[in-house]
Amino acid sequence: AGIELKDRSFTCTAPVNIAVIKYWGKRNEELILPINSSLSVTLHQNELRAKTMITLSSSFDEDQMWLNDKEEDISNPRIQRCLREIRRLATKTCSIDPSYLEGHVQIRSENNFPTAAGLASSAAGYACLVYCLSQVYGLKDVDISVIARQGSGSACRSVYGGFVSWEKGEREDGEDSIAEQVCPDMHWPDLQVLILVVSEQKKTVSSTSGMRTSVETSSLINFRANNVVPARMDEMKQAIKEKDFSTFATLTMKDSNQFHAVCLDSYPPIMYMNDASKYIVQLVTAYNLLYSSPRLAYTFDAGPNAVLFTPGGNIGEILGLVQHYLPPNPGAENYIRGVSAGQAV
Numbered sequence: 001a002g003i004e005l006k007d008r009s010f011t012c013t014a015p016v017n018i019a020v021i022k023y024w025g026k027r028n029e030e031l032i033l034p035i036n037s038s039l040s041v042t043l044h045q046n047e048l049r050a051k052t053m054i055t056l057s058s059s060f061d062e063d064q065m066w067l068n069d070k071e072e073d074i075s076n077p078r079i080q081r082c083l084r085e086i087r088r089l090a091t092k093t094c095s096i097d098p099s100y101l102e103g104h105v106q107i108r109s110e111n112n113f114p115t116a117a118g119l120a121s122s123a124a125g126y127a128c129l130v131y132c133l134s135q136v137y138g139l140k141d142v143d144i145s146v147i148a149r150q151g152s153g154s155a156c157r158s159v160y161g162g163f164v165s166w167e168k169g170e171r172e173d174g175e176d177s178i179a180e181q182v183c184p185d186m187h188w189p190d191l192q193v194l195i196l197v198v199s200e201q202k203k204t205v206s207s208t209s210g211m212r213t214s215v216e217t218s219s220l221i222n223f224r225a226n227n228v229v230p231a232r233m234d235e236m237k238q239a240i241k242e243k244d245f246s247t248f249a250t251l252t253m254k255d256s257n258q259f260h261a262v263c264l265d266s267y268p269p270i271m272y273m274n275d276a277s278k279y280i281v282q283l284v285t286a287y288n289l290l291y292s293s294p295r296l297a298y299t300f301d302a303g304p305n306a307v308l309f310t311p312g313g314n315i316g317e318i319l320g321l322v323q324h325y326l327p328p329n330p331g332a333e334n335y336i337r338g339v340s341a342g343q344a345v
């Protein structure tokens, strides 16, 4: 006896996003609420993306997860929080057969880029996981970004394509700490993105622990959150709307610099940029001095790899510059990758 159910399976992909106004520091660690808003460009899915397949079945005895074919411990509190939230909402909306709510999931995820080398793997990963779970559990009219945020802060921005802000919100429950699309990807097709993978090594200080150290010890971080980022968010949104590359580039570089200054102001200091990263900063600076306004911008996340932005007409010259001035990188594949703003999940 008993109800016989078919399995529910979905496969989803989600892109990486690159912040041009950086998220750094939490005001609530459990709910992942940031001390400042941030803004990012969602990349095209062709090259850098996470992929997740989930099967929900009443015949599974437990939840299980594999990352790049290796079984992972699913008791990770962030994964558990996402699962719990999705199941809570699924129980409320009742759009699938209730027997599924007693079932379990098998989650298979893969990335096609270096994990934990500062290429926002957790952002794409959690955006993908949460979107795929929402499909498997039949959720509709739910702000997925609020749940993805609870997996990894930057993941909420990978839920949308194009140019995306994460508004920090004011509420204690985090319901207004959400991602919003500023402009769709087709708004600025001329904006080209280039990723220089200088190292595929795992970073030494995770973003989560790095931000904790910064919040506890840096005096610069509060100045940044309260006195710099609010106005910078407005200026950046305006620059994107007007496709004003020069302002976009200047703000992007200054914000990257300030984020790394906060890292250095933390104790013990956190250093994500290496000598190759610093050389790239000097190269971009020297290149821009040849022109009356910036034609190339760099940004660095919690790792040494550089992301460059440039107008499309410039891309040939930049590739030439990179090939001429940067040494070949035998240890790392895909030293240069050309991608531009793309669509999301």
Ligand code: 2P0
Pocket: 018, 019, 021, 022, 023, 024, 032, 038, 120, 122, 123, 151, 152, 153, 154, 155, 207, 208, 300, 301, 302
């Ligand atoms: C960003 N980063 O805005 C910034 C810039 C790294 C540097 O978001 O603890 O992996 O999971 O919320 O989202 C990396 O932080 O940290 C990050 P958690 P997350 O892209």
